[in-house]
Amino acid sequence: MDWQRWHQRYDDPESVLSRRLEAVKKQVRAALDRAPAGPVPVVSLCAGQGRDLLEVLADHPRRADVQARLVELDPELAASARERAAEFGQVEVVTGDASLTDQYVGKVPAELVLLCGIFGNIGDEDIRRTVEASKQLCRTGGTVIWTRHREEPDLAPSICEWFESRGFERIWLSERDAGFGVGVHRFTGVPEPLITGQSLFTFR
Numbered sequence: 001m002d003w004q005r006w007h008q009r010y011d012d013p014e015s016v017l018s019r020r021l022e023a024v025k026k027q028v029r030a031a032l033d034r035a036p037a038g039p040v041p042v043v044s045l046c047a048g049q050g051r052d053l054l055e056v057l058a059d060h061p062r063r064a065d066v067q068a069r070l071v072e073l074d075p076e077l078a079a080s081a082r083e084r085a086a087e088f089g090q091v092e093v094v095t096g097d098a099s100l101t102d103q104y105v106g107k108v109p110a111e112l113v114l115l116c117g118i119f120g121n122i123g124d125e126d127i128r129r130t131v132e133a134s135k136q137l138c139r140t141g142g143t144v145i146w147t148r149h150r151e152e153p154d155l156a157p158s159i160c161e162w163f164e165s166r167g168f169e170r171i172w173l174s175e176r177d178a179g180f181g182v183g184v185h186r187f188t189g190v191p192e193p194l195i196t197g198q199s200l201f202t203f204r
Contacts, residue, residue: 020180050081109139109191126201
């Protein structure tokens with residue numbers, strides 16, 4: 001997969017990816033709006049260029065409270081995210097394998113966990129494993145935002161069930177005819193300790 005070319009579709013305002021990004025950004029903004037006072041830790045897995053978070057931080061009143069770690073394996077995409085994040089001293093961009101739990105030591109449990117661009121590229125068991133691990137990544141009251149296409153087989157309803165059986169409540173799921181899938185869940189349980197040395201998923 002040429003991930004640089006894939007990300008260029010975000011620049012086309014008519015593309016499905018561009019419309020999905022706008023939906024994700026709206027939900028990121030809402031999550032930051034409802035975050036409690038104090039530091040707002042954020043982790044983004046497979047962050048790409050970091051647009052979903054960084055474009056919101058540009059004018060969000062809580063931007064100074066956000067302490068984020070963006071993890072992206074592709075060096076060029078990570079470099080682009082790092083350049084975009086330069087104005088936000090509290091945003092760290094790591095070039096590395098986002099599936100490894102070790103990447104999030106010191107940043108979780110987080111108020112906002114971004115799992116965008118992942119569930120459509122991994123197998124069902126890896127999705128379940130990542131949903132399960134979200135209890136280690138997300139603090140009580142925190143938000144997980146995830147994406148997955150709504151084409152057949154439409155796994156989004158099952159993903160919602162997997163989250164909801166693990167202490168998450170659904171906040172929002174995009175309509176199936178939107179052309180993309182974005183889900184938002186809030187963690188109502190107690191976070192589990194981070195288990196290091198694990199790999200959550202492998203891209204197919």
